Amino acid sequence: MKDKQVDILEAATKLFSRYGYHAVGVDRIIADSGVAKMTFYKYFPSKENLIESVLERRDKHIRDTINIGVAKRRTPNTKIKAIFEWYENWFETKDFYGCMFIKASEESPDIASKIMAISKGHKLWLKDLISHLLEDCSIKSHEQMAIHVLAILDGLTVRENLFKEGVKNEMKFAWRYVEETINRKID
Amino acid sequence: MKDKQVDILEAATKLFSRYGYHAVGVDRIIADSGVAKMTFYKYFPSKENLIESVLERRDKHIRDTINIGVAKRRTPNTKIKAIFEWYENWFETKDFYGCMFIKASEESPDIASKIMAISKGHKLWLKDLISHLLEDCSIKSHEQMAIHVLAILDGLTVRENLFKEGVKNEMKFAWRYVEETINRKID
DNA sequence: TCCGCCTTATACCGATCAGTATAAATGGGG
DNA sequence: CCCCATTTATACTGATCGGTATAAGGCGGA
Numbered sequence: 001m002k003d004k005q006v007d008i009l010e011a012a013t014k015l016f017s018r019y020g021y022h023a024v025g026v027d028r029i030i031a032d033s034g035v036a037k038m039t040f041y042k043y044f045p046s047k048e049n050l051i052e053s054v055l056e057r058r059d060k061h062i063r064d065t066i067n068i069g070v071a072k073r074r075t076p077n078t079k080i081k082a083i084f085e086w087y088e089n090w091f092e093t094k095d096f097y098g099c100m101f102i103k104a105s106e107e108s109p110d111i112a113s114k115i116m117a118i119s120k121g122h123k124l125w126l127k128d129l130i131s132h133l134l135e136d137c138s139i140k141s142h143e144q145m146a147i148h149v150l151a152i153l154d155g156l157t158v159r160e161n162l163f164k165e166g167v168k169n170e171m172k173f174a175w176r177y178v179e180e181t182i183n184r185k186i187d
Numbered sequence: 188m189k190d191k192q193v194d195i196l197e198a199a200t201k202l203f204s205r206y207g208y209h210a211v212g213v214d215r216i217i218a219d220s221g222v223a224k225m226t227f228y229k230y231f232p233s234k235e236n237l238i239e240s241v242l243e244r245r246d247k248h249i250r251d252t253i254n255i256g257v258a259k260r261r262t263p264n265t266k267i268k269a270i271f272e273w274y275e276n277w278f279e280t281k282d283f284y285g286c287m288f289i290k291a292s293e294e295s296p297d298i299a300s301k302i303m304a305i306s307k308g309h310k311l312w313l314k315d316l317i318s319h320l321l322e323d324c325s326i327k328s329h330e331q332m333a334i335h336v337l338a339i340l341d342g343l344t345v346r347e348n349l350f351k352e353g354v355k356n357e358m359k360f361a362w363r364y365v366e367e368t369i370n371r372k373i374d
Numbered sequence: 375t376c377c378g379c380c381t382t383a384t385a386c387c388g389a390t391c392a393g394t395a396t397a398a399a400t401g402g403g404g
Numbered sequence: 405c406c407c408c409a410t411t412t413a414t415a416c417t418g419a420t421c422g423g424t425a426t427a428a429g430g431c432g433g434a
Contacts, residue, residue, distance in 0.1 A: 002410090004410090004411080018296055019296045020207075020209060020293060020294045020296075022207060022209035022210050022294070023209050023294065023296075025390070025391060025392080026391085026392060026393080027390080027391085027392090035411085035412090036411060036412045036413070037393090037394095037412090037413090037414095038394090038395095038411075038412075038413090039410080039411055039412075041392095041393070041394080042410085042411090045393095046392080046393080047392065047393090097296070098292075098293055101349075102293065102345050102349070103293040103294075105285075105345070105348055105349040106207060106285055106289065106290045106293045106294070106348070107207040107209070107210065107290075107293070107294065109205050109206045109207070109210075109284070111351065116349070119349060120349060120350060123346070123349060123350075141360070144356065144357060144360045145360075147346070147354075147357050147360075148339070148357065148360055148361055148364065150342070150346070151338075151339055151342030151343045151345075151346055151357070151361070152335070152338055152339055152342055153342070154341075154342040154345050154346065155337070155338030155339055155340070155341040155342030155343075155345070156338045156342075158289050158292070158338075158341050158342070158345060159310070159334070159337070159338055159341065161292055161293070162288075162289070162292040162303075162306060162307060162310060163307060163310075164298065167334075169331065170331060170334050170335065170338070173328070173331045173332075173334075173335055174335055174338070177335065177368070181364075189380090191380085191381080212420070212421060212422080213421085213422060213423080214420080214421085214422090222381085222382090223381060223382045223383070224382090224383090224384095224423090224424095225381075225382075225383090225424090225425095226380080226381055226382075228422095228423070228424080229380085229381090232423095233422080233423080234421095234422065234423090
């Protein structure tokens, strides 16, 4: 991966995350990444291709960092808590402008597009991770519970992006809620 | 409200909901609503103004229909259930493409815009409605619980828009989950 | 009939969109 | 020194963007 290519990906990630995919033109990405137009089109033959690369990169980054947090814990319920903490830290980031995959799904009408496939893949991965951890907690309906937990996380993500007033307390509330269910093993 | 004005609003609502706000041009809205361009700009001096009108209309429609469903029930917990059922029915709509207010917040970077204010106002209204109903259920942390419930609903909305595979079971699961907390009055 | 308003059609504006063409400048390795 | 790939700068394409200008129809009420 060449330096210039990374510069473009990083500039595009920032811009897409903040302003959305349609609102950002390639000229703006080129200007922000300090690269010539020909260099841009050498690495990314089209804007759609760039968006796909940005999302794949973002997907990998999230998986890596969440996996690190999860690996640090020993019990399955504290591993799930690590995911909540990952979201909490993310919300406090200066450049937080919501989930890039949710944003993509809200802008992209084409169900069959690769962009949608990557977004689905990301949410599917996280759902499965949570589901397996819940299974380790002996939760019978771990699949449905995982979807429930993911909905809570995505719902708070959307809320934080709208109100930007800090959902730290709500994150803690949600975690207590989930933890209690795990401990009671009622599902 | 003139007929033509309504035609424009309805065409715009369909298009924005499906394709997003930036992706849809005024020419397309004009074509779909079967109206002359001058008529369009007579009623809506700018695209942004149209978006605001669309969102205000949508906000009013949702408040009205949810209020009807809530008013039909007598106990506070069945009133909350009515809100879950409203979402469930909405998800099954043919023209379901996610929440227009979430979509707007994902596309609009301008925190101070009227578009964001309308979107926040909508979510605030629903949160307060749920909060008051939870208070009637004698839930102490009704405010935080209301945010929690709203996050679940928005999270499932986002999920349904991404996967389009029906979250009926997940809705029922979520409701059982919330109902149990209400009945146990643990908060 | 004629007034006044709503609506229509069409052409146009400058700006920006994604993407291409051409060619000069750069810089490290042999 | 030259080779060769990378990167650069600049100009350009046709299409579409949001929005405006001009002017002619349509039509109900007085």
